[in-house]
Amino acid sequence: MTDGDKRLRVAVLGCGAVGSQVVRLLSEQRDDLAARVGASVELVGVAVRRLDAPREVEVPEGLLTTDAAGLVTRDDVDLVVEVIGGIEPARGLILSALENGASVVTANKALLAEDGPTLFEAAAKAERDLYYEAAVAGAIPILRPLRESLAGDKVTRVLGIVNGTTNFILDKMDTSGAGFSEALQEAQELGYAEADPTADVEGFDAAAKAAILASLAFHSRVTASDVHREGIAEVTAADVASARDMGAVVKLLAICELRGDQVAARVHPAMIPRSHPLASVRGAYNAVFVESEAAGQLMFYGPGAGGAPTASAVLGDLVTVARNRLAGTRGAGESAYADRAVQPMGETRTRYHVAIDVDDRAGVLAAVANAFADHDVSIQTVRQEGRGADAQLVVVSHAAPDAALSATVRQLREMDIVREVTSVMRVEGGDE
Template sequence: MNTEGDKPLKVAVLGCGVVGSQVVRLLGEQSGDLAARVGAPVEIAGVAVRRLDAPRDVDVPAGLLTTDALGLVTRGDIDVVVEVIGGIEPARSLILAALENGASVVTANKALLAEDGPTLYEAAEKAGRDLYYEAAVAGAIPIVRPLRESLAGDKVTRVLGIVNGTTNFILDKMDTQGSGFEEALEEAQALGYAEADPTADVEGFDAAAKAAILASLAFHSRVTAADVHREGISDVTSGDVRSATDMGCVVKLLAIAELNATESGEEAVSVRVHPAMIPRSHPLASVREAYNAVFVESEAAGQLMFYGPGAGGAPTASAVLGDLVSVARNHRQGTRGVGESAYADRAVLPMGETRTRYHVAIDVDDRAGVLAAVATAFATHDVSIQTVRQEGRGDDAQLVVVSHEATDAQLSATVEELRGMDTVREVTSVMRVEGTDE
């Protein structure tokens, strides 16, 4: 029951960068609507920043700015803390302090949730407060709430997603314009889609953190970023993209989380991030530019797809404010929303036990018996070949082999054997194939 009438809810914002500045702007511009939706005014009590004199995209009253983030979150009048500074520390300490002092928390911090989410969940449970994080995965796209709430009565079996806009932009340009990796990366940086140091994006760290969060939600088990097999896109070549085109496919950096049956009959979780070829008929293949999409498969609902802008100040701030409204409503009613659901406690499979398919391009000697020798290498490791084709003649002969599904360990062992064969000059490309029917 609401016992506070129209008493304003006080919000502390940690960070005033790309996302934080948009949160502050929207809180001001939409104050009337937010008050109507929450049932009470929502007021900014303070904005914690590293430097008071730093240039900002939004005008913040000087009286609201502070460099004392800890002092702000532990004030007795703070109802909700919005954390958009990112990173592990001081974000973790500030969030824990906020919860311990009775404030609920809205965060966009994927790295922290993927590394130490259970600590935050336990602190929120102990404090009887909310921890919401829709903005931590795929920007404005609503995916956390559907997995936590809308599909709570269903059994999710697979989550397949494009969850990093930078890499999707680069791969899209390589596909549609014939750009090389470096050329596409430079264009992404010029347009503001990639950082000056793009490592977190192009090497898959960002997507791996998001994959861990999605897997934890989908399969009711604790999954950390360390559990996620990660490969980036820096080794994807124009030749890989052309080979995908020849197969009627497109290359995407995918975050994949799925349930797998183990030899003992129990279910385990596999979580991986890597570039893969997917058919152009697959819904994810049409995701262009810096957009994101998440494809969910469940037993009752079937196939669902969530699509939209996956990053950017305003889109991410939209997700933050959606959480803020929910948390504020709960606060006024003296209730709390959904907490951590890790009851299933499923094990996470190592990558070697995950079943997948490979596309392998091999430069070979163009002479009799080569194809048979390659086929024998696959058979030795119990890997069945789906298709094989030869390109070129003479010194430029190349075999392109696509396997049927096998464990990643079997496929990796096959590739290693190929690399050691006298008739194989070089294994020029190895890429997984996803989303196709066997």
């Protein structure tokens, strides 16, 4: 784009659920985009794997190509939108685009969480923008508030439901009493879960998003491998019912916290009080709860996935990057000046809800309490359910190092009076 050429030329990599909606919005909102940017926005190419694959939108003739590498290095491409996902070839294509002078908008959470620094360094070297609002929570504007709106504040905690598939499953288990397998099957039938749901139900998707959130919130490099990850496959209907009995609900949470001079980042199912704002997030929706020193508590809520919502975030980034390009400036790049270490999960302070099948005889409660005391874990509440062969103790602890709580559970499982530890789940929110 030259000074006399008021056109911004855009190449799109991928034309699936998100890419097709990006193409549609670029066409339908052409005039509005030109007015907002200050120059016309022209789609000059769409890279796909197969030219004859069925698509949700009709791509203008002559724009489809299977040569993604050639597209991103064209001299007339000013901005590349990457929505193919995965690590390769996405990483190589983004690096080539930046090296060739194009700015980049991406929705690739997995790549950013694994190798974000390489991309940010390439963008800085090329003096080009790399924007990625669509990588976390779909249409919900959460990354830009962390990067820009709260830049003058100190964020201390980010707590979020960032995976719609798992939220749908857990919500169905809570409202209908269904088991995990039954709720997963319904999610697949409705299109909320993939045929292979591993990335969602095992927490990989949420962990990548947690890494991105923690990196932005705490100005430190956090990768997906730094995030403690547990999925929801082991959550039972009994767990959900027990949460209901104590006025709580089970959610898969991404939790990023500032702990002194360290960052704690984890993804796992947890019980949260029904009074907590995140407890009311239903179905496949997402929400992110942010706590900061000056602004206090903020919550961002909306559709966290889907072609059109995610494309909305992509287009928002595209407008910003296009304006920067016209002005000859760049937006904020990576902010990793704090360089905080990631706290090991064993040192992270958490709370546990533990359900224990025990022998109903004198001294059982004292023995269980002693097991917690042996590891310096304070008990908040204890309740007994049933009698005789069906006796069960439900213990909720105060906050303690996760390693101490895990050691407590191991000791309980070795005790003669304990028939089985039937449920172990962390507890978040509420008063201790």
